[in-house]
Amino acid sequence: MKRALSLTLAALIWAGSALAQDDLLNDLKSEDAAKVKENIAAATFKSTRIINMHSVEMTGKGNLQFMIIHHFGPLWEDTKVAGGDLGHNLGRFFGMNGNLANIYMAFDYAPARWLNLGMAFAGQGNLEGTAKFKLLRQQTGQRNIPVSVAFLSVANFNTSKNVESPNGLYWNRFSYMQQLLVARKFSENFSVQLNGAMIHRNIIAYGFENQHNTWSAGVGLRYKLTAKRALSFEFNRQLNMYANVVDKGGNIVNYGPNLFSFGYDWDTGGHIFQFFVTNSGYASNLAQLSQNPVKDGFGQWCLGFNLNRSYTIKHTVKMNK
Secondary structure, three states: OHHHHHHHHHHHHHHHHHHHHHHHHHHHHHHHHHOOOOEEOOOOOOOOEOOOOEOOOOOOOOEEEEEEEEEEEEOOOOOOOOOHHHHHHHHHOOOOOOOOOEEEEEEEEEEEOOEEEEEEEOOOOEEEEEEEEEEEOOEEOOOOEOOEEEEEEEEEEEOOOOOOOHHHOHHHHEEEEEEEEEEEEOOOOEEEEEEEEEEEEOOOOOOOOOOOEEEEEEEEEEEEOOOOEEEEEEEEEEOOOOOOEEOOOOOEEOEOOEEEEEEEEEEOOOOEEEEEEEOOOOOOHHHHOOOOEOOOOHHHOEEEEEEEEEEEOOOOOOOOO
16 A cells, blocks of 8 residues: 555656646747847848949858959940951950950958958059958847948058159058948848948159048949849949049049949859949059049940859867867
């Protein structure tokens, strides 16, 4: 009899414990369900560039990205040559077979999720170092942040012999760009970015309207057509020092304050390929936003393409014995 009572009590205790555990698990599940999930906007833009301009996107942590940006020559040259302009321009094949091209080759590494460091051959003997910082990520849930924000800093060194360096100081060959990027992904297909930039040149041609600092503002758009293809657009406006600038020779120089670019993006799976048309043949943002020549017509625009590829750099983790 005693044994039967003991077994009954043990069964009741076990059942109560099981019910208590079930209640605890249900409570934990309810608490997890009640928690607001962190929903971070992904792929606001497909690449670290919209077209010419940097985007708020970052190379993944531990990844090395290699990028080539190629600008061909003008679409149509208004030059009198033997056989006429038509034959000359057909032979140049819309600038792709001409002798005017600028190439930007960059390597970017991400030591942290919020930091990209890069170096680049920026065309026409220019070398560049870049640092991009991710300040905010668009998200909902635990925190509601309506936009993504990044800050870009660029140092440019001109190695050309044509650049004057008073007193032989190579420091005068340096120029810098500081740029703030603010973007929002409005839907799965549509994203917008605003950017403002300040370019500082250590040395300038002294004269009327010349300044060390050049300011610009712009907007970039991306509309996704399919999972692999998208259309992109950029507009940037130089805000000062583009009209009646006098160089050291006393010549008046006018720049085109408006930078337009139209692109078609294609994600091949291993590469991000982008074909574009733009009204600047320069490879570097510093030249595009501060000394873009005046364009008299669409024939002075140029074709180009961007191509990038990321590589994961694996680190060996040693276990302590």
